[in-house]
Amino acid sequence: MQPTIKSKQPNAATTIFTVMSVLAAQHNAINLGQGFPDFMMDAELTALVTKAMNSGHNQYVHMNGLMQLRESIAEKIHYLYNNTVNADAEITITPGGTYAIYTALTTILQPGDEVIVFEPAYDSYIPTIEINGAVPVIIPLRFPDYSIDWELVKQKVSTKTKAIILNTPHNPTGMVLGANDIEQLKKIVSGTDIFIVSDEVYEHLIYDGKQHESMLRHPELFERSFVCFSFGKTYHCTGWKIGYCVAPPSLMAEFRKIHQFNCFSTNSTVQFALAAFLKQKEKYLQLGSFLQQKRDYFAGMMLQTKFKALPSHGSYFQLYRCNDITDESEKDFAIRLTKEYKVTAIPTSVFYKNETDNKVLRFCFAKKESTLEEAVNRLMKL
Ligand code: GLN
Numbered sequence: 001m002q003p004t005i006k007s008k009q010p011n012a013a014t015t016i017f018t019v020m021s022v023l024a025a026q027h028n029a030i031n032l033g034q035g036f037p038d039f040m041m042d043a044e045l046t047a048l049v050t051k052a053m054n055s056g057h058n059q060y061v062h063m064n065g066l067m068q069l070r071e072s073i074a075e076k077i078h079y080l081y082n083n084t085v086n087a088d089a090e091i092t093i094t095p096g097g098t099y100a101i102y103t104a105l106t107t108i109l110q111p112g113d114e115v116i117v118f119e120p121a122y123d124s125y126i127p128t129i130e131i132n133g134a135v136p137v138i139i140p141l142r143f144p145d146y147s148i149d150w151e152l153v154k155q156k157v158s159t160k161t162k163a164i165i166l167n168t169p170h171n172p173t174g175m176v177l178g179a180n181d182i183e184q185l186k187k188i189v190s191g192t193d194i195f196i197v198s199d200e201v202y203e204h205l206i207y208d209g210k211q212h213e214s215m216l217r218h219p220e221l222f223e224r225s226f227v228c229f230s231f232g233k234t235y236h237c238t239g240w241k242i243g244y245c246v247a248p249p250s251l252m253a254e255f256r257k258i259h260q261f262n263c264f265s266t267n268s269t270v271q272f273a274l275a276a277f278l279k280q281k282e283k284y285l286q287l288g289s290f291l292q293q294k295r296d297y298f299a300g301m302m303l304q305t306k307f308k309a310l311p312s313h314g315s316y317f318q319l320y321r322c323n324d325i326t327d328e329s330e331k332d333f334a335i336r337l338t339k340e341y342k343v344t345a346i347p348t349s350v351f352y353k354n355e356t357d358n359k360v361l362r363f364c365f366a367k368k369e370s371t372l373e374e375a376v377n378r379l380m381k382l
Helices: 016-026 043-054 067-081 097-108 125-131 150-156 179-189 231-235 249-259 268-277 281-285 287-302 330-341 369-379
Strands: 091-094 114-119 135-140 161-167 195-199 225-230 243-246 317-321 360-364
Touching: 016 330, 043 268, 067 091, 067 243, 067 268, 067 281, 091 097, 091 249, 097 125, 097 161, 097 195, 097 225, 097 243, 097 249, 114 125, 125 135, 135 150, 150 179, 161 179, 225 231, 225 249, 231 243, 231 268, 243 249, 281 287, 287 317, 287 369, 330 360, 330 369
Parallel strands: 114 135, 114 161, 161 195, 195 225
Antiparallel strands: 091 243, 225 243, 317 360
């Protein structure tokens, strides 16, 4: 007789990104749902991968990542955030940002611990907390600017609070943390044992002259942080599934105890290519203006539709209200949009544990202008 599994995720449905991408493909819809670019990545980087592969760089690299790549990352961190991190002790290359977040949470959480999570939240955070037997303490971001109510955070912090998960620039809202948020955060964690898991995968995708408030910029925050990044978002190669985590030595030592028995080490060939490519600062410095243009191009055309934009200051997403168009739930509307109008977006209600339907859809604007134009032509029919 086949044994049955006692599920660790009894209530989990398939992630919305897979659900909507499959639906988009089935209905031949333009996929502005799952976040990935549809334009070509830099040919110089793909050439470096080919070169690395043909040079025989096809075996395991060190379980913590290729040293040259970690050194290139340390240089970048010093340049951007004026923080000298030790490439050997404080950086680990991971198969993507989501893996880095999972590993960081698994490293610190014990059953019964509380973790503060802001909603809407990227859909992996809460399942990861629960898989570890810990408890999410959910704080809603204020609608419609999605700012953090720090008074509420103060009230929710308890002796059981093990960590706070931060995400800036924020998925799905495009909100970015500012200097005041950082000051409030410092006050709250000062003198406590609270860790910070900071999802900063959109660090370069920041607009309107805003500064990315990385935990790496603030020593009193970095001392308690696992800071997670993604090359997929930086170099338009989400399918490569490669990223990294930065944390102080004692935190990173524990992270590596989990990492080594999970994936052990990350794809080696692309690490050789990224180590060289990362030295070219202008490649990542121009990303913000490149994607800001796309945001503005899309938003400009969307004015011809009944969708109403909410501000996006970062990430490659913008939220649009659809309350003038439909009374359906976001999910039903997103499905109908895919099937009937052939455009796919993500309903933001899925980023809330307790169903919250503000009639807001998330659109990914990291697409060719022709893709955005065709999508808007279809949305104008609504
Ligand atoms: N981060 C991407 C998004 O929010 C997708 C990640 C995924 O598909 N797991 O769309």
